[in-house]
Amino acid sequence: MENNKYLREEILRMSGVNTSKCMKCGKCSATCPAYDEMEYHPHQFVGMVEMGDIEPLLKSESLYKCLSCFACVERCPRGVEPAKVVEAVRLVAVRRQGANRMTANDVPETIEEDTPQQLLVSAFRKYTK
């Protein structure tokens, strides 16, 4: 629990989000285009971080299903910015030793002819330390 308290503060600090502003309306999840891909949905990220229940999030594939489209940030009536919470949890995960989602060796097989370079750069930013 102590560890969770530290983790929670770390995530709030990194994301700059105040999760207590959430009024649990669910508009973030209502607006999310990746909803069906995700095990934990945007509103759950906010709620679980607020409660310090972070380990399940760190282990979840949902971290990598978020498109970072920021629709939830745009629509949230309370200015909570759920995507920033997801991003911070993801950062905690990839910063753990050996937890990189992607290595340089994985890159060639993912490249298609029309893959923009920008995509590679952002994928590296998103999935590695």
Next chain:
Amino acid sequence: MQRVGVFVCWCGSNIAGTVDVQAVSEALKNEPGVVYSANYQYMCSQAGQEMIKAAVKEHRLTGIVVCSCSPRMHEATFRKTAAAAGLNPYMVEIANIREQCSWVHKDMMTGTEKAIILGKAAIAKVNLNAPLTPGESPVTKRALVIGGGIAGIQTALDIADAGFPVDIVEKQPTIGGKMAQLDKTFPTLDCAACILTPKMVDVAQNEKIRIFSYSEVTDVHGFVGNFDVKIKKKARYVKEDICTGCGACVEKCPMKKVPNEFNLGMDNRHAIYIPFAQAVPKVATIDPNACNMLKNGKCGVCAKVCAAGAIDYKQKDEIIEEKYGAIVVATGFNPISMDKFDEFAYSQSKDVITSLEFERLTNAAGPSAGKLLRPSDGKHPHTIVFVQCVGSRCAACAEKGKEYCSKICCMYTAKHAMLTRDKYPDTEVYVFYIDARTPGKNFDEFYRRAVEEYGVKYIKGMVGKVVPEGDKLKVQASDLIANKQLHIDADLVVLAAAIEPDKSARPLATMLTASMDTNDFFTEAHPKLRPVESPTAGVFLSGACQGPKDIPETVSQAGAAASKVIGLLAKDKLTGNPCVASSNELMCNGCSTCERVCPYGAITYIDKEFRMPDRTTKIRRVAVVNPAVCQGCGACTVACPSGAMDLNGFKNSQIMAEVDAICK
């Protein structure tokens, strides 16, 4: 030299919790002029006041300093105590050691230190106090009600019932307001028109009430009991006293394509129109922006068909000047604009409507004669999605929504959902809610009936987006209990738009010098104990202009405002405030600066003859303050370059003595 008594209040633990009251009364004992210093648990209690009276007698006090709560709270109490003890009430000074000290400090040391400093300042001031005697002013026994919705109507009826004349100013061509547009009213489902229109007729027939419809207040001067108000009666191009409201002109008017604001633009009206059948006054009005005769002099059909000869194309705006003793603000509310909520596709689809539009769609007198039909194709909708809190409780961006809860939406949405299921049982009705807020008599029972008896599907969650596709509206929403994202093909989406004060409220507040909050709702004098009075004396609040309210609450507040007005108008004389400005004419250089800054128009300049040292006379221009109009704001004393203006009770010398005491 004054003989000052200092009384430090504990206010239970409110003050004593963070201020060492014993130390404060000890420290203030040795201040100049102080002959007595004590502390007590509740100075405002009977026992506390007796303690002050006894000390005045025993120590022959000439001035009193009470270190307690804000003067807004108990200054009047302690002034009365002083008067009862034989002192001039204006020999009392309050040091606010609660709101401005104990409540804002956490640490006993700093709290006590500041309380002592505030006490010293009050002592320094009271040493320079002089007895003041308030003047008296008469009361004009007539009330003005601004706004003719249910709030204004009820207030006017109650005031008139007590025998005082009342004028209602309404900017629309008819009274009735928002309630006239509603279909049914929760929780008893009586029809709005059936309970409102008899009241409108009562207003029209009451000899004590005058209605200025299609009119606006343009100027307010004066003060409590003596307001001078200018009302602009806009030209309606129809003689109100002659028109019989037969409607022949409306039928024959060739200009038929003007969006009908009463039906929120969902159908059209003529250029000459009567807003609805039960309008009061039932008089036609010509819309100057649509009428061909007024725009380019061609037509004149209405004048030809009018048997009474009531049409007057040359009518001009008229300014009416009237005196009032009290003013009631009842300017009401409007739903906010949905233009900025792109996610709900309000501006993309005719079938995304607001709840007020839904009211008109289901109203027998509405554009579809009470049949619930889709605005786009006139078909019966089979799946309806209601979205609550659209723009309410929206703290993220101020230009889009409102931070507050609009209070009425939960109940009217339950009503809409229930009535739809009752009339059209083949319709699926979904309500997306964040919290169902139904505190009120028989309110929660009503909402539960919608769910349990009428089968309305309440879903805890919010709609994320609405996309028009073909003749359907694709609704994407979250169901937080099932932890699912829902996709519903809806025929009609109804948005419970947040409500905001009418746009006319802010300029009106400026005219009345009445205060407003950041959302443009009028502020009450005290949120709990004086909820229907504005802090500006003689101005009262009725209905949604003070905050979101449903009809039962509005009517009770309207009655409360009326009783306050009656209490004021029943008085023959009002005691004024003696803390007004006065000018030392020997120092006044006649520059007119004070006249320009005075927000109340209390200062005028006169030419006065003065005897000069060489025995000649000279005429000089000097400022004179009308003490009945002056509100004691002090703007002139700050602006005066020669130091001739001074405020009784707050003399420049007293303020400087306070500053010196604080800085010592």
